[in-house]
Amino acid sequence: MTDTLDDLDVEGTTVGVRVDINSPIDDDGSLADDARLRAHVDTLSELLERGGRVAVLAHQGRPGGDDFVSLEPHAERLSTLLERPVDYVDVTYSSGAREAVRNLDDGDCIVLENTRFYSEEYMEFDPDAAARTHLVEGLAPVLDAYVNDAFAAAHRSQPSLVGFPSVLPGYAGRVMESELDVLGSIEETPEPRVYVLGGAKVSDSIDVAWSVLEKGLADHVLTAGVAGNVFLTADGVDLGDASTDFIYEQGYWDEIDRAADLLDAYGERVALPRDVAVERDGERHELGVNALPPADSEAAMDIGSSTLSYYERILEGAGTVILNGPAGVFEEAAFENGTRELYNAASDVDTSIVGGGDTASALRSLGVEGFSHVSTGGGAALRMLTAEPLPAVTALEDGPKHQQPADD
Ligand SMILES: Nc1ncnc2c1ncn2[C@@H]1O[C@H](COP(=O)(O)OP(=O)(O)OP(=O)(O)O)[C@@H](O)[C@H]1O
Numbered sequence: 001m002t003d004t005l006d007d008l009d010v011e012g013t014t015v016g017v018r019v020d021i022n023s024p025i026d027d028d029g030s031l032a033d034d035a036r037l038r039a040h041v042d043t044l045s046e047l048l049e050r051g052g053r054v055a056v057l058a059h060q061g062r063p064g065g066d067d068f069v070s071l072e073p074h075a076e077r078l079s080t081l082l083e084r085p086v087d088y089v090d091v092t093y094s095s096g097a098r099e100a101v102r103n104l105d106d107g108d109c110i111v112l113e114n115t116r117f118y119s120e121e122y123m124e125f126d127p128d129a130a131a132r133t134h135l136v137e138g139l140a141p142v143l144d145a146y147v148n149d150a151f152a153a154a155h156r157s158q159p160s161l162v163g164f165p166s167v168l169p170g171y172a173g174r175v176m177e178s179e180l181d182v183l184g185s186i187e188e189t190p191e192p193r194v195y196v197l198g199g200a201k202v203s204d205s206i207d208v209a210w211s212v213l214e215k216g217l218a219d220h221v222l223t224a225g226v227a228g229n230v231f232l233t234a235d236g237v238d239l240g241d242a243s244t245d246f247i248y249e250q251g252y253w254d255e256i257d258r259a260a261d262l263l264d265a266y267g268e269r270v271a272l273p274r275d276v277a278v279e280r281d282g283e284r285h286e287l288g289v290n291a292l293p294p295a296d297s298e299a300a301m302d303i304g305s306s307t308l309s310y311y312e313r314i315l316e317g318a319g320t321v322i323l324n325g326p327a328g329v330f331e332e333a334a335f336e337n338g339t340r341e342l343y344n345a346a347s348d349v350d351t352s353i354v355g356g357g358d359t360a361s362a363l364r365s366l367g368v369e370g371f372s373h374v375s376t377g378g379g380a381a382l383r384m385l386t387a388e389p390l391p392a393v394t395a396l397e398d399g400p401k402h403q404q405p406a407d408d
């Protein structure tokens with residue numbers, strides 16, 4: 001178990017708070033969506049109201065990406081959400097950053113610059129090595145405590161996630177605490193347990209499917225999205241050139257063999273789509289798998305209605321459903337039906353848990369509600385849902401193993 005904010009004597013304490021506010025960015029560099037910032041408001045407000053001195057640490061994007069930008073807009077938005085001034089500091093661990101942290105008063109909040117502007121932060125380290133990085137050696141001397149609220153990044157073993165808790169007392173923030181509560185007890189959720197794996201990250205879906213089937217966590221795995229198309233292909237269905245080329249282009253050809261092996265080993269627990277939707281004459285048109293391949297170059301863009309009825313029957317008997325990834329190209333009106341109806345059916349299951357960035361945005365845009373838990377994490381949630389440890393959580397649990405670096 002990790003300590004939480006309930007265990008931290010906050011007043012007058014200078015706290016480094018790692019959040020995950022990695023967000024979609026518009027062409028002009030502004031925030032396109034602030035859902036992840038909103039998620040951390042409770043943790044930050046609580047720390048500030050209890051008299052903490054808060055230095056926020058976070059990453060945005062990956063080097064080379066269009067969304068690899070400064071955290072200045074994030075600081076501005078946090079200031080609005082927290083209803084108090086939040087200063088942006090354009091450095092992360094240099095003497096200027098230390099100075100800004102030393103100048104904090106009780107109830108003050110600053111946002112330090114994107115941790116990934118420093119190359120160390122997109123490399124993976126074990127906690128001992130992470131404790132010796134420039135980021136941790138530079139900033140830890142002016143912090144009294146470290147709070148990790150960045151559940152969505154907890155599957156990364158990067159210095160801001162595993163280095164600070166190696167040298168400072170570490171605590172889980174409120175987002176981290178609630179994610180760990182729900183996702184950490186997956187083995188105790190009611191059975192039968194159904195995993196719905198859709199979306200486009202086929203390798204991740206197949207990893208999860210193997211893991212939950214091998215461990216006996218899943219009674220059924222329902223496949224949809226690109227993952228469903230890969231499983232159909234592995235089962236010998238010819239989806240036609242468009243879908244097959246797409247699988248090639250995405251580099252998922254090897255996944256067809258892995259999916260076939262999984263069907264050999266656990267086929268009776270893996271459900272495949274019975275029909276798919278394609279675009280014909282500008283409209284949605286459904287084809288049973290026996291009618292495949294489709295004419296011309298029609299791609300399978302969604303699951304069809306007989307798949308939905310089949311999956312809905314399985315979900316009716318479920319005690320727990322865990323979903324990741326949309327069932328089709330929900331961004332196009334003609335192909336949103338599978339995602340909307342499948343997720344609607346899943347929301348009626350007693351315990352319904354959803355993970356994934358695009359999944360959460362699909363649910364918002366389709367107006368589907370009523371889940372027991374919508375996780376802030378994609379990759380991190382998936383890893384927990386297979387009952388695998390997360391490096392950042394392990395580092396918090398292990399506690400400090402090294403001396404706090406000295407202030408200059
Ligand atoms: N049949 C399909 N053909 C092509 N793309 C599809 C199909 N079904 C779903 N998709 C696409 O999958 C994308 C989302 O997949 P993804 O695996 O990234 O989900 P996610 O919820 O964001 O998970 P994570 O947070 O782990 O990334 C959407 O953009 C959607 O259009």
Ligand SMILES: O=C(O)[C@H](O)COP(=O)(O)O
Pocket residue numbers: 020022061062152153156357377378379380
């Ligand atoms: O968006 C995410 O999944 C997290 O912020 C982690 O980002 P990363 O995949 O770039 O490490």
